[in-house]
Amino acid sequence: MSAAFAAVDWGSSHVRLWLMDAQGEVLAERRSADGMLKAQGKFAAILEDHLSAFGAPEGLPVFACGMVGARQGWVEAPYVAVPTSLDAIFSQAVRVAHDKRPVLILPGLSQGSPADVMRGEETQLAGLVETLQPGAALACLPGTHSKWAELDGERVVGFATFLTGELFAVLREQSILRHSLIDAEPASGPSEPFRAACAEILQDGDLQGRLFGIRAGGLLSGTNANDSAARLSGLLIGAEIFAARQRFAGSNKPVLLVASGTMRALYEAALELAGLQFTHADADLAVRAGLYAAARHYRELWI
């Protein structure tokens, strides 16, 4: 058993844990649906259950990031304000009072104006900067709440959140558009309606004026649910990129897309349509690299 520490990505709805060795290699992985919302009052027990399933020795230190550090989490890890070096999320980690082992929770980042916060993505960013070319980049982390962050070396200059994934879900399930969308199958990649919608909205960014057209297209032309959903996805992702391009217009930096699977394919198509240069990184690798960097910062805790 060469375990040196455990790395934990503890979000709102899920928790993922990795048993790691001193070189940052994964020895074992576990996940469960015991996210922050469900884990209220049971954080220590859930953690110990997973560690015990790993066969983790007593005293093995744990480094965690994500909503576990929110006010409603296990212990609040107060936000670090940007601009900041990403080292600050290591030095300002909060230690949990837990008798079995050291548990450190990394803080999120906050921005005063425009007001914004992140929890979890800062650890991915910390992992990414280790592998980045020296210089500047604009990281794009798609998701329920997509994050864009402007990086300069290992500094975060500023960031922005877009409700892209959440808007897709509530419009698909709760709005008048559900009549045209609810039967759609999950997208497998960027279809022609996705590209067309994306190209269209990249002209002017007008999302609100195009949403009802999805319902009208269903009524007037019998557009099928898959094509309607692809159009909504193209509009939302296109509007996100349109807005991010405006927000970070001065930066002129290449985009580092942190996504996998279908999401990666959709964003790559959209970034191409927007004429933006981009490279790709893996989100899972990034969060583990960030937690490994946190662990190295606290090497004196390793067993």
Next chain:
Amino acid sequence: MSAAFAAVDWGSSHVRLWLMDAQGEVLAERRSADGMLKAQGKFAAILEDHLSAFGAPEGLPVFACGMVGARQGWVEAPYVAVPTSLDAIFSQAVRVAHDKRPVLILPGLSQGSPADVMRGEETQLAGLVETLQPGAALACLPGTHSKWAELDGERVVGFATFLTGELFAVLREQSILRHSLIDAEPASGPSEPFRAACAEILQDGDLQGRLFGIRAGGLLSGTNANDSAARLSGLLIGAEIFAARQRFAGSNKPVLLVASGTMRALYEAALELAGLQFTHADADLAVRAGLYAAARHYRELWI
């Protein structure tokens, strides 16, 4: 009893009926929650119940508009395509097979590109053009699905739908923003946070990049629910006006705002911030004036 006809505004969730005389004056009014969705298979019975409560004589003709003419309504009244004269919604009204009296349902309007539809608002527009100065106007009809229509005399040149009211509802109740919004009281008018949000988004129209800031403002600055809701309202109405201004940019026409109560106050404040000239009209008067014009078109049916 000087009743000449009954006018009915039959929407998705509500029905409103007026007993009218030959001069278009209201003799009596009724309303109920038997909208198109609930009235499936019972349209005739619901109508006759209301008319019987009015003491309406057999044979009294009925002129109806709204979702009652949708495919899922009583009888489908196929859309009239724009550009069109508003007279066409009278001549293309569909007569229901109903043995008690003549019942005519006015059609909605459709637009091929961008795809769009309306049902009910076209009758308000027909009522409005009767009272308009000759010339051109841009009508703004706020609501769950706000409509903007470009008028030229009694012609509808084109129109656009914005999901403003529906986005407010689903974001307030279903999204991450609910944590910051759910305790808000209904707005009584344009507060300072409403105006600030509206002025801000009128600069660039970027809605998606500002939504999460409502949650972040609650977390970082403890913004209260009423101010957060006012901000969301200001962002949504501002984004609607930003987009409408772009869409109808060439028209350079004064805006005719068709709204009442708080909605009127909010839109007036937003239109002022956008630097748009506007006048005001009453939505209830407009729909009755439109149905009265329909009734005059079919004067041979009056008893």
